[in-house]
């Protein structure tokens with residue numbers, strides 16, 4: 001299957017303003033990140049809070065400007081597009097934002113919130129509303145909610161409005177940033193099923209960002225693990241979950257809460273210490289300051305990107321010399 | 330005096346164009362001192378409204394009925410000023426929409442400082458130091474720098490940790506936490522939950538925690554209440570509720586949770602919950618329940634003990650039990 005979307009060496013830093021607006025330094029939010037999304041597939045992105053997942057999503061959406069790198073949609077770099085060509089691509093890539101409270105217009109009714117982007121694209125009012133109703137129903141919001149205003153909805157109800165709004169344009173790619181985290185498990189299952197159906201029937205491709213590692217495992221074909229702006233491990237979901245290699249990935253999976261009462265996982269994480277500041281990321285491997293397996297080499301060069309098995313890579317010196325595994329860079 | 334907080338027949342109604350509609354329809358709950366009560370439940374079932382009702386944070390025109398006892402004292406009849414004095418001080422709340430809790434125009438650290446100063450006798454300098462210390466405790470990297478940033482300059486999870494630090498600032502007796510860790514990765518989540526437990530043992534803080542994460546519930550809960558359509562449908566000791574749920578809704582909810590290594594289709598509960606503007610006469614879950622009998626559609630089941638330390642509001646469970654005892 002072909003790649004519908006590719007990120008190539010994407011980087012982004014934010015300036016931090018100090019006294020009187022002088023720039024005091026920069027936050028390296030996304031650093032040299034590459035990924036590919038196959039058509040009709042799901043790429044899951046997981047990683048520490050603040051590691052740059054939402055920033056990466058916003059860069060792909062062109063909501064913020066990239067410092068470096070390319071975003072190729074069907075082989076064409078969309079970062080250079082302007083005018084109507086850009087508008088065309090924009091329609092094809094939709095995002096469900098992490099915070100449903102700020103992404104919904106409080107002055108519009110629920111149905112108009114969903115129909116809005118269709119109107120913007122010239123769809124007649126009634127037809128747009130009909131489609132909006134269809135998608136509201138699909139995410140489990142009954143018709144009678146349609147005329148209500150966002151302020152009278154619960155958190156999970158609002159999140160479903162945001163999902164309906166992304167789906168209503170019938171995009172080819174949806175970037176879902178913590179899109180199901182506020183839903184109860186039964187509604188969540190319903191929405192996940194809907195995504196799966198759309199994948200099959202309308203060849204939807206998904207970038208699925210979530211802290212719920214079980215949900216990511218269930219949804220994803222490929223998984224990318226990020227830490228402090230960088231990709232530390234990447235590969236087929238089955239591989240990453242059954243055979244995690246990077247010490248950060250291993251730590252992350254150890255901390256998944258168990259569903260058993262009395263079996264605490266709170267102390268399972270071998271990573272301790274303070275999160276390093278993204279304003280001043282550690283040299284070499286960015287994880288080394290908290291890595292339980294840190295070596296002297298880690299502070300020096302950037303860790304090599306080692307191929308563990310076909311398509312499965314980990315950026316860690318530990319695997320550099322292991323016999324049949326080959327170093328990529 | 331083992332219950333720090335007690336809700337008795339709590340009803341919260343909103344005023345809408347269609348008249349008053351109840352979002353919470355008679356909730357009874359007790360929060361034990363120094364313990365954690367987890368509320369699970371359907372989206373839209375009234376979990377947030379229940380928590381907000383305790384601190385009277387409801388939209389204009391809303392009505393709160395019943396009784397809310399804080400340290401055995403009725404607080405529903407207290408003046409708004411008296412409630413204001415409790416809020417953020419003795420009873421703190423972490424809101425579900427906490428990502429928008431901060432004013433975008435002011436620095437995050439400054440806003441927390443103001444909260445501390447308004448409730449405690451401290452100098453500005455002390456308040457400043459307190460905020461930095463709190464930021465460190467909730468795991469915000471380089472806290473000295475981070476107190477000076479604006480809300481939009483923090484990631485979702487970082488803002489969430491700032492909100493948590495604000496709630497803990499005054500060492501409240503009761504912490505009402507509405508999905509406090511959904512925006513956090515599992516390692517930071519673990520850190521925050523540990524911090525909750527630590528403050529709990531140090532100061533005897535009681536916690537009411539709303540979550541959709543069964544894992545978090547298993548980790549934290551002494552007791553669990555399950556809400557559906559404005560009511561508690563099941564309540565009891567955490568272990569009982571998670572491992573031998575009796576109410577068909579609780580069973581469905583737990584079955585729908587993706588497990589580690591989940592393959593195949595996820596289980597969903599067919600149908601949709603009733604609208605709060607149009608509540609059925611009988612059990613609100615009856616239309617979606619595959620085992621419903623005729624009385625389920627005509628009468629409302631009350632929450633009754635079905636096993637030691639476990640209560641369920643379901644005719645079927647009781648019927649089964651009666652059959653066994655006969």
Ligand SMILES: Nc1ncnc2c1ncn2[C@@H]1O[C@H](COP(=O)(O)OP(=O)(O)OP(=O)(O)O)[C@@H](O)[C@H]1O
Nearest residue numbers: 014029049050051052053054055482483484485486
């Ligand atoms: N506009 C901005 N100005 C300055 N710093 C920013 C800005 N937006 C994001 N950042 C910083 O960039 C880093 C990455 O943020 P991002 O929101 O992408 O993280 P995330 O992986 O989505 O985290 P979470 O899981 O908490 O949502 C963080 O350190 C954040 O504080």
Ligand SMILES: Nc1ncnc2c1ncn2[C@@H]1O[C@H](COP(=O)(O)OP(=O)(O)OP(=O)(O)O)[C@@H](O)[C@H]1O
Nearest residue numbers: 152153154155156343352372373374375376377378
């Ligand atoms: N201001 C309001 N006016 C009218 N109805 C409201 C208002 N606020 C909330 N509701 C309704 O009250 C019900 C309960 O809402 P609540 O926010 O307590 O749900 P919840 O259990 O917290 O759900 P979630 O898990 O999605 O956050 C919902 O059906 C919601 O639509």
Ligand SMILES: [Mg+2]
Nearest residue numbers: 053054098485
């Ligand atoms: Mg984010």
Ligand SMILES: [Mg+2]
Nearest residue numbers: 154155377425
């Ligand atoms: Mg809620």
